[in-house]
Amino acid sequence: MLQVTPQATAVWPVPGDATGLTGINKDQAIVMRDQAALIDAYQSNLNKVQATTPTTATGTATGTQLALTGVTNGPVKIGATVTGTGVTVNPPTTIIGQSTGTTGTDGTYLLNQASTAGNAAITITPGGGPSNWPTQVDSPTLMSIQQAQTLILRTQTTLLQQYQSLLNISAVPAPPSGP
Secondary structure, three states, X not given: OOOOXXXXXXXXXXXHHHHHHHHHHHHHHHHHHHHHHHHHHHHHHHHHHHOOOOEEEEEEEEEXXXXXXXXXXXXXXXXXXXXXXXXXXXOXXXXXXXXXXXXXXXXXXXXXXXXXXXXXXXXXXXXXOOOOOOOHHHHHHHHHHHHHHHHHHXXXXXXXXXXXXXXXXXXXXXXXXXX
């Protein structure tokens, strides 16, 4: 560990401290680089988790019943929005229950409103798979955390630049004093 001995001088750091202080500066820059990489990894992970693939199937809708076959990227979830030829879009059609079949797979689902679809390609959003964390509602909070961390990194970068400038100045020998 670098020991800086206070000296009776108006100049700090003294020229002899420049080497040790430069090492500290480099170590701080490495920590900042690693923090930035971690923040980027968190954001990338969040983006992947939030991007769920829609569930797809072939469906036949009669009234408020929708028979689905060939469910892929499942499971079909209660509350999901249904789209496809013959499915009412305004207001959006959503799944409110399942009346037959294995939960979340091929079967008959109950819709919030009547639709008429015949053997149509159906998309169910959000898509399937296990419920993800963070959820969509967590996204704004996590985004503000990421933005705050980025602000900290920018502040640290500015401080390191100023610190490096000070080191550069201290590494230059002072002009001789006197006549």
